[in-house]
Amino acid sequence: xxxxxxxxxxxxxxxxxxxxxxxxxxxxxxxxxxxxxxxxxxxxxxxxxxxxxxxxxxxxxxxxxxxxxxxxxxxxxxxxxxxxxxxxxxxxxxxxxxxxxxxxxxxxxxxxxxxxxxxxxxxxxxxxxxxxxxxxxxxxxxxxxxxxxxxxxxxxxxxxxxxxxxxxxxxxxxxxxxxxxxxxxxxxxxxxxxxxxxxxxxxxxxxxxxxxxxxxxxxxxxxxxxxxxxxxxxxxxxxxxxxxxxxxxxxxxxxxxxxxxxxxxxxxxxxxxxxxxxxxxxxxxxxxxxxxxxxxxxxxxxxxxxx
Numbered sequence: 001x002x003x004x005x006x007x008x009x010x011x012x013x014x015x016x017x018x019x020x021x022x023x024x025x026x027x028x029x030x031x032x033x034x035x036x037x038x039x040x041x042x043x044x045x046x047x048x049x050x051x052x053x054x055x056x057x058x059x060x061x062x063x064x065x066x067x068x069x070x071x072x073x074x075x076x077x078x079x080x081x082x083x084x085x086x087x088x089x090x091x092x093x094x095x096x097x098x099x100x101x102x103x104x105x106x107x108x109x110x111x112x113x114x115x116x117x118x119x120x121x122x123x124x125x126x127x128x129x130x131x132x133x134x135x136x137x138x139x140x141x142x143x144x145x146x147x148x149x150x151x152x153x154x155x156x157x158x159x160x161x162x163x164x165x166x167x168x169x170x171x172x173x174x175x176x177x178x179x180x181x182x183x184x185x186x187x188x189x190x191x192x193x194x195x196x197x198x199x200x201x202x203x204x205x206x207x208x209x210x211x212x213x214x215x216x217x218x219x220x221x222x223x224x225x226x227x228x229x230x231x232x233x234x235x236x237x238x239x240x241x242x243x244x245x246x247x248x249x250x251x252x253x254x255x256x257x258x259x260x261x262x263x264x265x266x267x268x269x270x271x272x273x274x275x276x277x278x279x280x281x282x283x284x285x286x287x288x289x290x291x292x293x294x295x296x297x298x299x300x301x302x303x304x305x306x307x
Contacts, residue, residue, distance in 0.1 A: 011086070030060070032101035037078070042082055043083055048095065061099055067167035087216060122163055144177075150185040154186070154269065156268075182284065182287070184240055192292050192296075208306075210303045246294070257273075
């Protein structure tokens with residue numbers, strides 16, 4: 001499966017990158033990087049460090065540094081000042097490509113019509129801008145599998161999940177594009193908690209990448225313990241990659257999703273018609289449940305194959 005991973009590393013983004021790099025079923029054409037958890041300078045550096053750690057040669061492309069309209073937010077208090085605080089990561093030998101992320105996305109889709117799965121697991125500005133700059137790519141996108149939103153409460157405001165709140169206007173463009181969308185929101189990713197036994201299994205692989213992954217998760221869990229009282233961190237972003245590999249790990253339902261880009265308390269909310277009370281067609285396949293143990297077994301199994 002040809003795919004482009006659009007991310008803002010980020011601890012859970014890092015695990016998603018590792019899982020993608022460790023999965024030969026996925027042909028990762030490139031990693032495009034957005035601002036998000038921290039500023040673009042740091043998210044780009046983090047993507048390069050994770051690529052170096054994994055021994056991958058997948059090209060990395062720098063994207064946009066800010067949202068389409070709204071003011072940039074960030075999550076240093078969750079991910080640390082670098083965006084990947086915790087373990088010491090290798091300094092990258094190879095840098096990012098000179099091509100802009102938006103141009104890479106457009107060129108790739110035009111070169112491989114109806115073959116590429118786009119996987120945004122951070123703010124969706126890069127993809128939205130690509131669609132606006134070259135509208136003819138929209139019907140040529142095979143599918144979008146994204147992490148963002150929720151069927152219920154938010155995590156960055158009472159109504160909004162972080163990735164969507166970063167750029168609701170961009171997310172709205174994706175959900176209204178007509179491209180087949182599969183959505184992994186907080187309602188399902190908060191079922192995928194990296195509990196002590198899951199972290200121990202990953203660490204138990206013994207290879208360098210697995211040990212670093214376990215150290216990342218140990219740091220990541222601190223904010224979840226403080227904010228939610230959870231025993232482990234939620235692995236939001238790797239759900240997207242796990243779905244591409246083993247869709248039977250998840251229960252999904254086709255539902256109507258609207259992104260609220262109006263000002264007010266619900267800014268950034270994904271309004272999901274869970275009970276089908278509106279006479280509107282479904283525009284997303286929404287994940288509702290995950291087999292958490294199977295999910296973490298897949299991660300541990302795949303990370304064991306990396307350096």
